[in-house]
Each structure stands twice: as structure tokens, then as C-alpha cells.
Amino acid sequence: MASVTLSDVAREAGVSLATASRAINGSANRTVRPDLQQRVLAAAARLGYSPDANAQAMARGRTSTLGLIVHDIADPYFSSIAAGVTTATEAAGLMVTLASTGHRPEKELAFIDLLQSQRARAIVIAGGRQDAEEANERLRAALATYRSRGGTVAVIGQPILDVHTVAIDNVGGAAELARALHGRGYRQFAVLTGPAPHLTARERTEGFTTALAGLGVEVPADRVVASEFTRDGGYEAMTELISRQADHRRRDGLGSLAVFAVNDVMAMGAMAATRDAGMRVGEDVGIAGFDDIVTLRDVTPGLSTVAVPLVDAGVRATRMALDSDGDAVVEQLDTVVVLRDSTPGP
Amino acid sequence: MASVTLSDVAREAGVSLATASRAINGSANRTVRPDLQQRVLAAAARLGYSPDANAQAMARGRTSTLGLIVHDIADPYFSSIAAGVTTATEAAGLMVTLASTGHRPEKELAFIDLLQSQRARAIVIAGGRQDAEEANERLRAALATYRSRGGTVAVIGQPILDVHTVAIDNVGGAAELARALHGRGYRQFAVLTGPAPHLTARERTEGFTTALAGLGVEVPADRVVASEFTRDGGYEAMTELISRQADHRRRDGLGSLAVFAVNDVMAMGAMAATRDAGMRVGEDVGIAGFDDIVTLRDVTPGLSTVAVPLVDAGVRATRMALDSDGDAVVEQLDTVVVLRDSTPGP
DNA sequence: TTGTATGCGTTATCAG
DNA sequence: CTGATAACGCATACAA
DSSP: OOOOHHHHHHHHHOOOHHHHHHHHHOOOOOOOOOOHHHHHHHHHHHHHHOOOOHHHHHHHHHHEEEEEEEOOOTTHHHHHHHHHHHHHHHTTEEEEEEEOOOHHHHHHHHHHHHHHHHHEEEEEEEEEOSSSSHHHHHHHHHHHHHHHHOOEEEESOSOOOOEEEEOOOOHHHHHHHHHHHHTOOOOOOEEEETTTHHHHHHHHHHHHHHHHHHHOOOOOGGGGOOOOSSSHHHHHHHHHHHHHHHHHHHHHHHOOOOESSHHHHHHHHHHHHHHTTOOOOOTEEEEEEEEGGGGGGOOOOOOEEEEHHHHHHHHHHHHHHHOSSOOOOOOOEEOOOOOOTTTTOO | OOOOOOHHHHHHHOOOOHHHHHHHOOTTOOOOHHHHHHHHHHHHHTTTOOOOOHHHHHHHHHEEEEEEEOOOOSSSSHHHHHHHHHHHHHTOOOOEEEEEOOOOOOHHHHHHHHHHHHOSSSEESOOOOOOOOOHHHHHHHHHHHHHHTTOHHHHEEOOOOOSSSEOOOOOHHHHHHHHHHHHHTTEEEEEEETTTTTHHHHHHHHHHHHHHTTTOOOOOGGEEEEESSSHHHHHHHHHHHHHHHHHHHHHHHHOOOOEESSSHHHHHHHHHHHHHOOBTTTTEEEOOOSBBBGGGGGSSSSEEEEOOHHHHHHHHHEEEEEEEESSSSEEOOOOOOOOTOOOOOO
16 A cells, blocks of 8 residues: 655655665666665665556656467467567566467457557567458557557567568478378378468468479368367367268278378367277378477377477567567578377378 | 657647546546547547556556466466466456466565566466475565555465465365275375475375375385476386386285376376386376366376366456455365276276 | 646656 | 756546
8 A cells, every 4th residue: 555665765765866766776877876875775675665667667668568469378389489488578677468369369459459558568479360451450550550659569470460570481391291291101181271261271281282282192172171270170170071081982992191280289189089080090090280389298199290499489579579679570480390100101 | 659648639639638538538436528528539549549557557556467477387287277367357457467487486576576566456376385484484475565565466276375365175186086096996006296395296195195094095105206296207206106116016916006196297297107118008007197287188098187177266366366355265176086098997 | 527736656857 | 976856647636
């Protein structure tokens, strides 16, 4: 309630407000006589003084807050990124304000406004974009005014918002995965993809199928199943795929199929669906994902995937947002294919 | 840079600063003539006005920020709690400031200071306590002064900090698990526990062994293996246990053993260790955990565990911190045993 | 209902 | 090196 203010400390120490302020935070090139400094610090400690960050923010004209916007903090993909962001933010002496949109794109805008109000120094937005030009345009506009007010922004995802971006090589990663699976001998493929407007899903699907085409393998249209970009989406898509397989078996004979789910949580859903259908992952059907979320460590059989350094993405995005102030720069994140037992080969 | 202030809006709308303020936030019982209100709102929109939360906080004497302190935001246990906290916080119209200590207890104190400086309205601390009285006393003191300054606190964990607490029934849950495993026919047990001072680990271990004792079954001392409270800790502990088993087999004959890891991530590490040792989880040895983190959904065989409603814990802790202002109240969280295929019975 | 004036806690400017 | 004092942007008690 009755908080101790700097004036109290100054009085207690028998110095002026200005001196107390300088003694406690050591303002720029101003310096304070050591003994006075000690007196002030002692007084502050005695009174249990706690600087008011809001008042400081107002006086200084800047805060020490960084905003982080994610789709869902409980999703291992985002919580890994968040771990990187909190680490880098702490290292920079800032605090992070977390906003979890719950997959509601409109909340992104609302949170940007809130962070704007908070005068957050920087904003990191994690999560792939949609192919929805009006929404993207609104977002671009919001970020532009935020930047015009002195804030900096970095997003992890597609570089389409005219701000610093840590981009994931979805096309390249998926293509490499396709070639790796082909290298293991697979000749029949299916893709479990996301909703049509979902850019990440689309890029990964295209990267995968295009690379296969380059190898002379085509993915039949009915073997590309779209669903939600979630674990349950993966489950449903795989269930659907399995039911469609009945037809294929008649036409093509069996052969061993490799299924690419465009992210790991979908792949895990697909693994569950496979088991529930009485088939064995790896033996009856190969499954691969994308992201290499930490969770995979404890999935059996090990899930083949395209590893994305998520924690590092958080760290780098934070640094970009904090350090580079000029034009939008794009950093490409390296991905690497990791083959495990879920795709042993046919 | 040159941010639009409320004065600018007032001038643009041709009203006083006070009227502009009232028109925009609709202060308490004060009301503004509709047409003026519209003029102000229009002016604000035209100028792209964004209220300065720091200035508001100072003028109002309170912020709209809630602080969340967790051990590791990338840990599914904590990210589930965080999901609950962000949801409830958003519902209350507040923002959350996230602090991830990285398992360094001393950071907890530092973050409390920071949140104090920020004048956060409430703080939620998630994570079990240690049996380290000096540290707890420091924490208690820090929280006490925070509360004396008008803040409210809720912790998720042991109710030993004299603040609102969402407590997990570690003893009861572990006991129930013990009885359930005994009911499935297990007669030999082992426990993979955490570091000695870790209260959660200790409570779960004691609840488990005491309940077994009540059933006339004893857990030999060398079948209680202590390690870190992490996945890797579980892996190491299980490896150690397996090596010790060699002796037991000679003494007791084989029989089927049920291993209780005091949390799910340790249990998952234990499952991995079991496989790496060439044994099958469920068949050669039963394994159970505690918490029922979402990750378990995709672990095979399904891990038996004691389910704790983590998201709900986050929601309730947030509500407690926000609503109840008086003396420390303790809410017990219900747990429920979930038996899956990792403990089919001997 | 609207306007005026003051204070919130700090930093920073400008004299001493 | 230190001390008054003016911002900072907004809410509110008080006055009109």
C-alpha cells in the first residue's frame, strides 16, 4: 500500500532526490561520491525500497519489457521457443510478457495493441502465417505502427510481415526428407497436411511432393489428406488415409508406404491412429514428421523427422528484435533430417 | 517515438483532458455525453491513440499485470500450468509476465523483486518446494513484503509459504497408486525418487511405501533409487536399479517388479532405460509415474500414472491470487490413478 | 456533465 | 559533485 518511494530514501539518507536516484541506478555519466552512495544504498535497504518500474518507464521513456506471442504455450513447439526467448530476454536484463492466443488469429492483433500500450520494447511473434491477405495486412499495419512508435519486432515463421524474421526452411527440409525416405527405398508416399491456408503446411507439402516428383515419384491426390495442424488432426487424417488405402491395395498391390505428416504432433496422432487400426508403425507403414519437438525423445518407435532448432529460434528472434533496428532482415534456420525407426525402409 | 497522448486526443476532439480520459475508459460513476464520447473516440482512432499502461498504472496506483514464475517453461508440467494461468489471466483482463528460473531457486527471489518493481498485482509460483529452511524463509519473507505492499500470491505446490496454495495430494495419490498396483497383483516394488530435499519426491515416495507397508509389502532400501527430478534422472536411476536387480534375482527369484517413478518425465526416462537394457516395459517390468502430463498421450505402452489436473491448477491458482485477499487458504487438488499398459500386472 | 488542477515516482535538465 | 525543478501521461478530487 504505502510503498517506499525514492524521496523517502533520499530523506532517510539526508540527500536530495536527484542524488538518491543517481546513487541507486548510477545514471549514465553522472557519478556520486562513494560515501554518499553508501548512505543512500544503506537507507534504501533499511527502508526496503523497491524502484517503481512504471515510474521509471515513464521518466525514461522506455520500458524493459519484451512481448512474446504464441499460438499455444502448452504446445511443445511453442514452449521450446518460449524457453529460448525467456533465456535470451533475461540475459538482456528484460522481462517477458507472455500472450497465448489459443490459435485465434484475431487475438494476435489484440495482444499487439496491449503490448503497444505497455510500451514493450520489442515483440517476438512465433507461429506460421496463414494465406489470408486481409489478416496479414492488418497484422502488417499493426506491426508497422508499433515499429513507428519505436518498438522492434521479430517473427518466427514466414518472412511476409516486413519485419525481422527467423525463417524455417520448410520447403528445403521437406524436400530433403523426401529424398532421404526415397533413399531408404520407399516408393509410395502419402502426406498428412494442414488446412489449405496454412502456409507452413503448404510449404512442407509442396517441398515434399516436388522433391519426389524430381525423383520420378508421384503422390496421388487421394494420398494427400488435409486436416487440422494438431495431434488430433493427424489422427483423423491418418484414419482417413487408412480407409482410402483399401482401394489402393487393390490397385497397386501393397508395397510399403511412407507417410509424411507436416508436423510432429500430427505425426504422433498418425502413429496412434495407425496402432488403433491394428497396424504397426515402421513395419506396416512408415511415418515421418517435422520439427523434432523434445517430446519425440520418448516416442516409440523413434519418429523420423526434420529437426528444427526451436530453442535457438527463440534466442535468435529475441536477439534480432533487441539488437537490429533497421530494415527487416531474414535469418534462415538450418534444418536437418533425422531418420529413426518409424521409417526403417520397406 | 513521438507518441500520441491523451492531451492530443482531447485537443483534437475539442474537449478537456479529463473528459477525454473519461470518454475513453469510462471511469467509474462518471459519465460522458454520448456525442462527446463519440467525438473523443473518433479523434483517438484518427490519431491512432494508444493509452500508456505505465502512466495509467502510476495514476491509478495499480497495474494489470500478473507474474508467473515456473522452473522451466519447456517442461510439459509447467507449460500446462502456464496455459491455465494465461487463460484465467486473460479472462480477468490482465497480462502475464513470465519468469522461468531454469531450476535455479535463487532466481525465484530475484524474479519476485522484479515483479515487485513492476508492481504486478499478483504472483503465481508453480513448482514443488525444497526442504531448505533458510531458502524457504527468504522466500516467505519476500512474499510477505510483497503482500504487505498490496500484492497477492498463490503457489502451486506445498502449502508451506504462508500464502494461498493449490496443493497436490502427493501422499494420497501415491498411496492410491500403490494400492492399485498391488491390486493388479504386483508384490515387488521399487521407487525412483528425486533428491532428498525435494519435498514432492519425498511425499510421493513416502505415500507409496507407507501404503504398501499397510498391505504388508516392504520396499527394500536398495530398491529406492534417488536421482534428479528430470527425465535424465529417471534414466539414470532406472539403469542403476536394473544393475542392482541382478542381486535380487538371485535372492528372491524373479517375480514381476513394479517401478514407481515419482514423476512422469522420470518415468519416461525409466522406460527408455528399460528398453536400452533390452527389457520390455510392461512385460519384464511395470513402470508408473505421476502427473499425467499431456505428453503421455503418445507414449507406448501407455504409462500408468496419477493424474493431476495441471491446467486447472493454473486456472485455480490464478483465481485465488486474484480473488481472495485475506488469509492464506489451501485448496487440495484431486488426483486420480490411471492404470495403463505399462503396468498390466505380473 | 465538463473543466481545472494536482499528484503518482522517476529521470533528466540545468543551475549552483 | 549535488540540488532544485520540470517533464513523463494519465486519473481523479474538486470546483464550476
